[in-house]
Amino acid sequence: MKKIFTKVIFMLLMLLTTGVVAHAQSIVVSGTVTDKLTKEPIPGVSVTVKGKTIGSSTDLKGQFSFSTTEKAPFTLMVSYIGFTTVEREVSGNTANLTFELESGTILGQEVVVSASRTPERILESPVSIERISSAALKELPAPSFYDALNNLKGVEMSTQSMTFRSVNTRGFNANGNVRFNQYIDGMDNQAPGLNFSVGNIVGLTELDVDNVELLPGAASALYGAGGINGTLLMTSKNPYQYQGASFQYKTGINHVSDDKTSQGVQEFKELNVRLAKSWNNKFGFKTSFGFLQAKDWAATDTRNFDRTARQLKSGDRNSDPNYDGINVYGDEISQNMVNVAQSVNAANIAGINTATAGAIPNIQTQLNGIFNLLSVPANGLPTAAQQATALGFLPAALRPTVQAYLPFYIGLRSMQPGQPVQLLSNQFVSRTGYNETDLVDYDTKSLKTSTSLHYKFNNTVEAIAQANWGTGTSVYTGTDRYSLRNFKIGQYKLELKGQDFFLRGYTTQERSGEAYNATILGTFINEAWKPSTTWFPQYIGNYIGARGAGQSDAAAQAFARSQADIGRLIPGSAGYETAKSTIASKTIGPANGAKFNDKTNLYHYEGMYNFSNAFNNVVELIVGASYRDYFLHSDGTIFDDANRDIVINEYGAYAQLGKKFGDKFKMTVAGRYDKSKNFEGRLTPRITGVWTVAPNNNIRASFQTGYRNPTTQDQYIDLAVGGGSTRLIGGLPESINKYNLNTNKGVTSASYKAFLASAAAGAPNPALLQQYTFDAGGLRPESVKSFEVGYKGLATRSLLIDAYAYYNIYEDFIGGVELYQNPTTAAVKFSVPVNIATKVKSYGAAFGLDYQVGKFNFNGNTSYNKLSDIPAGFDNNFNTPEWRFNAGVGSKEIVKNFGFNVQYRWQDEFYWNSTFATGTVPAYSTFDAQVNLKIPSVKSVVKLGGSNVLNKYYSTSFGNPEVGALYYLSFTFNP
Structure with a gap:
């Protein structure tokens, strides 16, 4: 495989060498750009060869210069936000050109690259695409550019914490979205141990963002595995076009009127710095730094959740002995009272046998006789004296020990038919848990840096060495809630690129730092104080005693818990904090800790x-x-790598051919072949067409395919979650065989639930249990076929319309199955990724408007997404509202140096399904707003704004925190 890759790269290098030689015969294009009205030079104007990426931008004197191998005649595009784009054909002299720009903007003139991997006007893109330019970033009514993605057409976010948001389009959203790719300067920004991007914890600072392009839907033909729902490409500023020192300081508050926690109003602050310089347009250097600190949103949903049925249930800790709060951890550990009593019974009979060397026959029969032969009082329990008399068959030394366990024997006998009083309840009981607010580190921090060195061999060939590094403390939702404490990711890249090519290699280094599983932490704090093997017998013994004393079931349950919890570690106490710190610092596994030790690395090489x-x-x-x-x-x-090294390799190649037929129609055909270590090779074709029905009005149609390999965790995870109540394992045959699930088969969750119901009714029926058989072919990659039609055009110079409709067909959709092994004895629960045999279909549409009138810019968009023909037994995790709506209005300069922007967002109620929890997410609406004052004399902007300014707390996904208002004031110096 590596030999194949070496050959492919060698051929690319041959081609690139040929290309570099050709670049030597180039011409220099230079000139000046000024404001037609004021005659002043305009810095930062983009000057490019139409249809190409080659070009430059003007300096502080309005001057530009670059080289190109284009043969005259060719067309130059001169564009700047707030001014009308100028196109001029260059046929002879290419030096000392002059351009004058007029105020005013024609919508839809932005140039995008990601849709076809080649420059084209956004109006002519063959697939749906959204773009945010560097100029537009300054006007966004959001705390960061990443937060503002939520306002784009068809985009939704799952917010797990302040700095951890998962972006998604077109359904099947998730807390950690493995169906959506995210790139920064060409580098896949996923955490390789997780296979999804950790929000923007390790990403670009606001001062260093040049543009953001987002492709909804599949894009595997050009970008490879993953991204079957969408691809986000973020590009940073280069040191040639954007020079100088700039900084931004932002301060604010959140947790205003937060009645779910006792935190009160909290401070938010952020600092961004950028420094860039180039010398002789040859050597360039830039570095950026960003630091954010705040008190995070808290997950405080204490509603009662049934993890077997995966649905909410009535009751709370006071009314339900088996209470399991959504954001309460440690209470996942649950036992059936009868089963515990039986275990205690069996253990003590075994103890008597051992102590008496088997000299006493029929021990169980004699113990049963204690209940049958004694004169039982009305309350159901014999007196202590009666019990002591009845234990006369035992040696005197054993009687006190066995007498302590008589309530278990008596409770079990009381459940038999014909007995006067039932003292033992066939009820599940859970341990007392801890709230997430007492377990998770909500002191959010994010520190990120990026440094790059650039060298131009000539005006078209450039070498780049880049290092991005970040660390942060955040909270993430997976199967459990995870405190990502001092989590670190580094990305390091070497790249050689020219007008027509690039070669890059990079590595992503993930370090989990002090990250830990909050659910496991809550469980092990309980276990460190009092093991469950002690706690449950104490609970049940006290329950039987209380029932024997005449208390009701509810009163006896409350008494039993109060007695079993005597001495329990209380949050804030010295004992609790010591236990918490100790367990959080120990690794998961034999060390009985909650800490991850993930040091997964990714190495990637590519050329085009x-x-x-x-x-x-x-x-x-x-x-x-x-x-x-x-x-x-x-x-x-995390992985099954305690005693081995695991390496997964993947390779692929692609090609795209495009052809224009006159001025009206362009067609492209693309295809990519990919192969991963554990799965068969896969071909992903793409066909697109764009028809120009009138100037600046285009209809597009596309057929795209996408696929994603099962994630690294889908393949090799081996992790106990839910406080140890569930084991997550990979879907590869080796994992299935490791736990003998092909020979000692597990039963389905639904059938196990039915069996438990029959047992609770007093007539356990094993015939209800249904075994699960895994596919002989093993786990396979998931794929999608996507059909899309769309229109984008200028109805007038000031009105841009964009609309699309899509239809997706998913095959081998990767879902999960929950199985219970040994269900009639000591059930062990497994969660395993599997392919859904039936095709899964979804469809949707979106419509957007951008309208300029006078100094005002209006925008609005709506999107619709629907899951069709839901297969029987499909675990529906579409996780997307049917309807979403955005509307906004703003002005770059409503009066001199003063601008504003207001954005409204609404989404419908929908059902959220994840491995953590399932339930309905209510509809919500929110306003974001900002006003800004430009101070030209010091090249600065002051911005006052807020997200969710009406402070209506809402949640984007079930089990995650509710988000309130964040009000901020920022000062930005940016020459």
Whole structure:
């Protein structure tokens, strides 16, 4: 496999060498751009060759210069936000050109790259695409550009914490979204041990963002595995076009009127700094730094949740002995009272046998006789004297020990038919848990840095060395809630790129730091204080005693808990904090801790060449290839790697051919082949067409395919969650065989639930149990076929319309199955990723408007997403509201130097299904707003704003925290 990849890269290098030689014959394009009205030079204006990425931007004197191999005549595009774009054909002299720009903007003129991996106007994109420019970023009514993605058409977010948000489009959202790719300067921003991006914890600072492009839907033909729901590409500013020192300081408050916690109003603060410089347009350097600190949103949902039925149930800790709060941890540990009594009974009979060397026959029969032969009082329990007399068959030394356990024997006998009083309840009981607020570190921090060195060999070939590093403390929701404490990711890249090619290699280094599982932590704090093997017998013994004393079931349950919990560690106490610190610092596994030890690394190499110039742009031809290794390393705390090394390698190659037919129609055909270590190779084709029905009005149609390999965790996870009540294992045959699930088969969750119901009714029926058989072919990659039609055009110079409709067909959809092994004795619960045999279909549409009138900019969009033909037995995790709506109005400068922006967002109620919890997410609406004052004399902007300014707390996904208002004031100096 590596030999194949070496050959592919060698061929690319040959092609690139040819391309670099060709670049030597280039011409220099230079000139000046000024404001037509004031005659002043305009810095930062983009000057590019139309249809190409080659170009430059003006300096502080309004001057630009760059080289190109384009043969005259060719067209230059000169564009700047707030001014009308100018196009001019260059046929002779290319030096000392002059351009004058007029105020005013024509919508839809932005140039995008990601839709086809080649520059094109956004109006001419063959697939749906959203874009935020660097100029637009300054006007966003959001605390950060990443938060503002939620206002784009068709985009939704799952907010697990202040700095951890998962972006999604077109359904099947998730807390950690493995169906959505995120790239920063060409680097996949996923945490390789998780296979999804950790929000923007390790990403770009606001001062360093040049543009953001978002592709809804599948894009595997050009970008490889993953991204079957969407792809986000973020590009940073280069040191040639954006030079100088800039900084931003932001301060604010949140937790205003937060009645779910006792925190009160909390401070929010953020500092961003950027420094960039180039010398002779040859050597360039930039560095950026960002630090955020705040008190995070708290998950405080204490509603009662049935984890077997996966639904809410009535009751609370006072009324339900088996209470399990959604954001309460440690109470997942649950036992049936009868089963515990039987275990105690069996253990003590075994103890008597051992102590008497088997000299006493029929021990169980003689113990049963205690209940039958004694003169039982009305309350159901014999007196202590009667009990002592009845134990006369035992040696005197054993009588006190056995007498302590008589309530268990008596309670079990009292459940038999014909007995006067039933003292023992066939009821599940859970341990007393701890609230998430007492377990998780909510002191959110995010520190991120990016430094890059740039060198231009000539005006078209550039070398880049880049290092992005970040660390943070946040909270993430998976199967449990995880405190990502001092979590770290580094990305390091070397790249050589030119007008028509790039070669890059990078590595992503993930370090879990002090991250821990909050559910396991709550469980082990309980166990450190009093093991469950002690706590449950104490509870049940006290319950039987209380029932024997005449108390009701509810009163006896409350008494039993109060007695079993005597001395329990209380949050804030020295004992609690010591136990918490100790367990959180020990690794998951034999050390009986809650801490992860993830040091997973990813290494990625890829290259691309655009042959279009070689064909004089008669056709567009792009080829590329990539290779990737995952080195999993968790010391057994996440993966099944306690005693071995796990490496996953993937490789692929792609090509795209495009052709224009006159001025009206363009068609592209693309395809990519990919192979992963554990799965068969896969081909993903794409066909697109764009028809220009009128100037600046285009209809697009596409057929795209996408796929994603099962994640690293889908393949190799081996982790106890839910306080140890469930084991997550990978779906590969080796994991299934490790736990003998092919020979000692597990039963389905639904059938186990039915069996428990029959047992609770006093007539356990094993015939209800249904065994699960795994697919002989094992776990397979998931794929989608996506059909889309759309329209984007200018109805008038000031009105831009964008609309699309799509239809998706998913095959081998990866879901999960919950199985119970040994269900009639000591049931062990497993959660295993499997493919759904039936095709899953979804469809949707979106419509958006951008309208400019005078100094005002209006926008609005709505999107609709629907799951169709839900297969029987499909675990529906579409997790997307049917309807979403956004509307906004703003002005870059409503009066001199003063602008504003207001954005309204609403989404419908929907059902959320995840491995953590399932339930209805209520509909919500929210307003974001900002006003800004530009101070040209000091090249600065002051912004006052807020997200959710009406402070109506809402949740984006079930089991996650409710989000309130964040009010902020920022000062930005940016020359």
